[in-house]
Amino acid sequence: PGFTFVDPSLAYHYGVPYPMGGMTEVRKTVTTQRGGLLQQGAFLMRTATGSEFRRPIHRGLWTLTRLLCRSLPRLDQATLQEISMSVGSIDRNLPLREQMEIHRSMATRCGGCHSMMDPIGLALEKYDKQGLWRDAYPNGAAITNDLLLDGHEVKDPFELSQVVENSPDYRACVASKLL
Numbered sequence: 001p002g003f004t005f006v007d008p009s010l011a012y013h014y015g016v017p018y019p020m021g022g023m024t025e026v027r028k029t030v031t032t033q034r035g036g037l038l039q040q041g042a043f044l045m046r047t048a049t050g051s052e053f054r055r056p057i058h059r060g061l062w063t064l065t066r067l068l069c070r071s072l073p074r075l076d077q078a079t080l081q082e083i084s085m086s087v088g089s090i091d092r093n094l095p096l097r098e099q100m101e102i103h104r105s106m107a108t109r110c111g112g113c114h115s116m117m118d119p120i121g122l123a124l125e126k127y128d129k130q131g132l133w134r135d136a137y138p139n140g141a142a143i144t145n146d147l148l149l150d151g152h153e154v155k156d157p158f159e160l161s162q163v164v165e166n167s168p169d170y171r172a173c174v175a176s177k178l179l
Contacts, residue, residue: 004034014041015132033133036161038063038124044131053087053099055129056121063120067164069173072113079109086110095141097122119147123160 011018019027047059086107122145154160
């Protein structure tokens with residue numbers, strides 16, 4: 001929505017201005033990097049567990065299962081072995097997007113789920129593991145994404161939010177959870 005609510009310490013953490021006024025009150029502040037569930041620090045930090053490679057997977061999985069109510073198959077032993085072999089052979093010096101692409105193409109059992117998780121997780125890479133905005137990875141590599149989610153390109157968190165919001169799965173998921 002172009003705004004969020006912050007107290008002084010959260011404004012400092014996010015790097016957004018704290019509106020003038022009281023010293024401890026929660027206040028509304030205008031920001032282009034916050035506002036909405038997928039841009040909230042609590043969600044971003046909660047889903048950033050594990051390695052850099054796992055962060056987009058966790059964020060994508062959470063969004064698919066909790067906001068879109070899509071179910072993914074359980075990981076059986078054969079899939080776990082394929083994941084282990086695939087992930088273990090990927091050069092960690094490559095940009096994250098390329099690492100994810102190699103994993104999707106190398107593992108025959110993983111591509112279906114990753115074709116849904118990766119666009120979401122990589123679109124949220126503008127946020128680091130602590131939910132802070134960034135334009136590049138620590139090594140200076142640009143953060144890019146051109147993957148499709150439900151036929152729509154999701155380059156960044158804002159395009160992702162629009163695709164999720166306009167998804168009939170989202171509306172049905174929210175309705176069923178409310179009921």
